[in-house]
Amino acid sequence: MFITEKVVQAFNRQITQEYSNYLQYTAIANYFSVENLRLLAGFYAKQAEEERDHASRFTKFLIDSGAAVEIQATSAPQNKFANALEAVQSAYDAEVRTTNQIHALVDLALSEKCHSAQQFLQWFVQEQVEEIATAESKLAITKKAGNNLLSVEAYLAHGGG
Ligand SMILES: [Fe+2]
Numbered sequence: 001m002f003i004t005e006k007v008v009q010a011f012n013r014q015i016t017q018e019y020s021n022y023l024q025y026t027a028i029a030n031y032f033s034v035e036n037l038r039l040l041a042g043f044y045a046k047q048a049e050e051e052r053d054h055a056s057r058f059t060k061f062l063i064d065s066g067a068a069v070e071i072q073a074t075s076a077p078q079n080k081f082a083n084a085l086e087a088v089q090s091a092y093d094a095e096v097r098t099t100n101q102i103h104a105l106v107d108l109a110l111s112e113k114c115h116s117a118q119q120f121l122q123w124f125v126q127e128q129v130e131e132i133a134t135a136e137s138k139l140a141i142t143k144k145a146g147n148n149l150l151s152v153e154a155y156l157a158h159g160g161g
């Protein structure tokens with residue numbers, strides 16, 4: 001096995017984190033569905049699927065490396081939001097948290113001299129740049145829209161990010 005026990009444990013924790021992100025994005029999508037904001041709901045449902053894909057990537061890497069995968073229980077996502085801005089903000093906060101987690105994993109892979117893990121994580125480093133940019137633009141648009149969330153839907157309908 002080319003990865004160390006510390007890396008295996010940290011990657012297993014990250015799998016649970018990615019599933020937790022999946023649940024949080026699903027809860028946000030549900031919130032917008034109930035509000036009849038279909039494009040926002042669709043956007044966050046798609047983000048949720050991406051989070052599941054992230055968990056799968058870590059899972060495949062561990063299995064390919066001959067390590068055991070252990071999915072842990074995760075806490076419930078935030079299901080209730082005071083308004084759209086709070087929901088969009090929670091997605092942004094989740095991405096900031098995830099970016100810090102990924103960077104900490106890179107630091108660990110480097111200190112453990114774990115080259116395969118370090119290489120594997122580069123995709124995630126890049127992915128988080130994209131995730132933060134997308135979350136930030138949703139936040140900016142929602143702030144601009146104020147109470148008129150139909151304008152956010154119109155913006156999305158016209159291909160806005
Ligand atoms: Fe993720």
Ligand SMILES: [Fe+2]
Pocket residue numbers: 021050051095098131
């Ligand atoms: Fe993400």
